[in-house]
Amino acid sequence: MKLQLAFDRIVDDPQCKILINQHTLYEGVTQSEYTFNLAVPVGSCRLTIVHCDKKPEHTIVENGIIVRDRSFELVKCMIDGYDLQELIWLSRFVADHGEVYNSCLFFGPNGEFQLDFENPVLRWILRSRHERDNNDPQWEQDFEYYQQACKLLQLTSNK
Amino acid sequence: MHKQLAWAIAANHSEDFFHCRDQVRYLYQGSRAVQDTNIMHNINQVLDTKSWQNYIHLDRFKANFAPWLLQHSSNSVIGLDQYCVNFSAGTTQAFDSFYFRCRERRFRCFVGEYFYHIKTWINNNVDWSFVTEQDPLTAGDALVISMPFCDTGSAPADYQAIIDQCTALNIPVLVDACYYVISGGIKLDVSAKCIDTVAFSLSKAFPVGNLRIGIRYTRPSTADGQSLHDSINYNNTMSAQIGSMLIDTYSSDYVYNKYRQQQLEFCNAVNLDASNCVLFAVGNDSWNEYNRRNLLQQYQLSFDPNLFANRISLTHVFENWPLFELLKNETTVSI
Numbered sequence: 438m439k440l441q442l443a444f445d446r447i448v449d450d451p452q453c454k455i456l457i458n459q460h461t462l463y464e465g466v467t468q469s470e471y472t473f474n475l476a477v478p479v480g481s482c483r484l485t486i487v488h489c490d491k492k493p494e495h496t497i498v499e500n501g502i503i504v505r506d507r508s509f510e511l512v513k514c515m516i517d518g519y520d521l522q523e524l525i526w527l528s529r530f531v532a533d534h535g536e537v538y539n540s541c542l543f544f545g546p547n548g549e550f551q552l553d554f555e556n557p558v559l560r561w562i563l564r565s566r567h568e569r570d571n572n573d574p575q576w577e578q579d580f581e582y583y584q585q586a587c588k589l590l591q592l593t594s595n596k
Numbered sequence: 597m598h599k600q601l602a603w604a605i606a607a608n609h610s611e612d613f614f615h616c617r618d619q620v621r622y623l624y625q626g627s628r629a630v631q632d633t634n635i636m637h638n639i640n641q642v643l644d645t646k647s648w649q650n651y652i653h654l655d656r657f658k659a660n661f662a663p664w665l666l667q668h669s670s671n672s673v674i675g676l677d678q679y680c681v682n683f684s685a686g687t688t689q690a691f692d693s694f695y696f697r698c699r700e701r702r703f704r705c706f707v708g709e710y711f712y713h714i715k716t717w718i719n720n721n722v723d724w725s726f727v728t729e730q731d732p733l734t735a736g737d738a739l740v741i742s743m744p745f746c747d748t749g750s751a752p753a754d755y756q757a758i759i760d761q762c763t764a765l766n767i768p769v770l771v772d773a774c775y776y777v778i779s780g781g782i783k784l785d786v787s788a789k790c791i792d793t794v795a796f797s798l799s800k801a802f803p804v805g806n807l808r809i810g811i812r813y814t815r816p817s818t819a820d821g822q823s824l825h826d827s828i829n830y831n832n833t834m835s836a837q838i839g840s841m842l843i844d845t846y847s848s849d850y851v852y853n854k855y856r857q858q859q860l861e862f863c864n865a866v867n868l869d870a871s872n873c874v875l876f877a878v879g880n881d882s883w884n885e886y887n888r889r890n891l892l893q894q895y896q897l898s899f900d901p902n903l904f905a906n907r908i909s910l911t912h913v914f915e916n917w918p919l920f921e922l923l924k925n926e927t928t929v930s931i
Binding site for chain 2: 518519559563579580582583585586587589590592593
């Protein structure tokens with residue numbers, strides 16, 4: 438699996454940890470872009486992005502207003518070349534203090550962003566979109582045709 | 597198998613599923629010439645000579661076109677010697693000239709005719725209608741008919757009866773023969789007095805659609821903008837040079853002979869009826885997803901797609917023939 442992430446509005450070197458299932462891919466100061474190539478078994482997967490080590494002094498408040506706050510924002514998630522686009526909103530952010538924020542791409546408090554999906558991701562993308570919009574009844578058939586086409590092309594390249 | 601082949605062709609061009617799916621939807625549609633690399637190479641060699649500005653290319657192309665047509669091994673065209681020849685920017689310039697000269701008449705065509713005519717007539721508030729049993733040809737009409745017929749790629753069975761009717765009713769006829777040189781078994785008789793224009797093009801046979809290489813035959817009495825430009829050599833000499841090279845190098849049945857066996861083999865494999873035009877076949881209801889819906893949308897026309905034949909374009913199949921052969925031999929591709 439190829440995982441590409443892009444972050445924006447990175448303020449004051451926030452610490453993060455990126456995991457697929459239980460496998461840690463990165464740990465350290467948040468960068469604007471990441472690309473990971475890793476072997477992932479077929480089936481259920483979870484992308485976890487942990488925001489950690491944020492302390493009270495990383496939030497500067499003046500006259501009751503936050504004027505600076507260590508934080509960052511997830512702006513793009515691509516898996517195997519497919520931009521998840523709107524499906525990224527199927528995620529949630531579980532803050533360490535117990536609150537759960539659905540569809541939250543902003544990393545303010547310490548906590549973890551969780552996105553559950555499936556490998557291969559294309560099948561999950563097609564199914565998820567159809568389940569939500571009910572406008573792609575051929576998705577499963579098309580996916581099978583595509584899989585077989587890739588297999589056939591693999592045969593030609595091996596000959 | 598045709599659907600699996602479409603996906604394989606698409607996936608061979610792009611790994612992205614969504615790009616593939618878009619391409620698959622249109623893969624068996626259109627009427628584009630096969631992108632033959634040998635022909636493309638020869639065209640580029642002509643351009644390298646840097647001699648395209650010579651007017652002689654126009655004269656050569658016009659003079660050699662009819663003899664070239666007549667050498668076709670399984671088609672025949674009768675009566676062209678009654679006509680004057682003009683260079684034409686594809687068949688389209690001949691259409692536009694015909695529309696203008698017949699502007700006082702009601703334009704007619706059969707259901708399934710090239711959408712360009714219909715779109716032009718509608719957009720310009722021209723009086724027109726399809727020829728039907730309820731609305732037959734009448735005096736005062738002007739008819740456009742493609743031979744082979746655009747909808748099926750084959751000769752209409754009643755072509756001669758239609759022409760006879762037009763002669764009787766004094767209806768000027770434009771014969772769009774753009775598919776003639778990609779066809780076999782076509783007997784095209786243009787000797788009837790009613791036939792005003794016969795138009796040919798190289799765009800369907802060779803990958804030169806954007807060069808607009810065509811020929812128009814009209815009666816000697818015709819005097820319009822197109823004949824005026826032709827008389828003063830105010831036409832595209834580069835296209836004429838490339839057109840001349842193509843007809844000098846490739847016979848008029850080259851494309852038909854090159855792909856006919858492949859057309860028959862593919863049609864047999866996927867249950868299609870092969871057309872006289874080697875680039876086309878006609879599918880039954882199981883091919884409805886490749887009907888004219890997309891093209892009608894593109895032309896912004898609101899006709900029922902079921903009015904038209906499921907004309908299947910084989911261009912991509914020919915361009916990806918090794919994939920078809922592989923698929924044919926791989927009866928099951930395990931995932």
